[in-house]
Amino acid sequence: MDAEKNSPTPVTSPPVIHPAVAPLSFLLGTWRGQGEGGFPTIHSFSYGEELFFSHSPNKPVIGYTQKTWKLSSGEPMHGESGYWRPKPDGTMEVVIAQSNGLVEVQKGTYSFEENVIQLQSEMVGNASKVKEIRRSFKVVDGVLCYEVQMATNTVSLQPHLKATLKKL
Template identity: 75%
Template sequence: MDGEKAAPAAAPATPLVLHPAVAPLSYLLGTWIGQGEGGYPTINHFSYAEELHFSHSGNKPVIGYTQKTWKLGSGEPMHAESGYWRPKPDGTIEVVIAQSTGLAEVQKGTYNAEEKVIMLQSEIVGNASKVREIRRLFELVNGDLRYEVQMATNTTNLQPHLKASLKKL
């Protein structure tokens, strides 16, 4: 080892310390993958594969969120969105999401930590020429993360748009 320095030993990984506001939703943290289906009165029915990722740095009351979908057969990308979820100790939650289509959402809602249910309602839907309202329901059922999205446009009332079931990796 003439003149060579030994590489420093890697520091042991420290476990993530959850911010107290994030702890009730810690079951979301990680990567989820599965399949979904969608449609709308103005859109033909379709199926897709999906990956959701929820992350937390430990120092702020925020959960990072990313989502991407692709066509089942070809793997061709379909949709992507990202944002931040801010749970509050009183069971309310604020969410901001930017979609790859240019649409931006500000949502507010509630979560039930015991039943593992999150309900979100759009407060603002920005940069959308047609979309006027979005509702999202997430629930953990037998270990699967399931969600449903409803949407209203300028010409339709609130109606089912998407639903999926995802397993944690």
């Protein structure tokens, strides 16, 4: 008789969410929706978008990936990925690498009670024109809304992107 066939199925417990990540666990998963973009130096545009927030058990970090596409054709437009590191005092550090070569190091705050995250760039690397990026996220009634503001060498901080996403 084969011992493996008669051995009981191992009991596995659900993954443990790190205490630093727990206040932001509402973000974990896949979000999809649509957004609009613009800036004084470019034409306005609409896009489809998917965000994915992941967590490795027992690690104090959230993995982040984002991709956008043209609504009319499905053609890829932009992508970025990085890590969000929340701290118990309500602050967080974020690093994001974009598909266009730009890298952001951001710091900010989060509010568990209000489901709000505010981020501001500390450094924008590999960008000859972009000088500052601010991101604001808020979840209301299960819908994730965000806005991105950007400043360049020639344009002060202006709205750039906004989107509304639903959790899948």
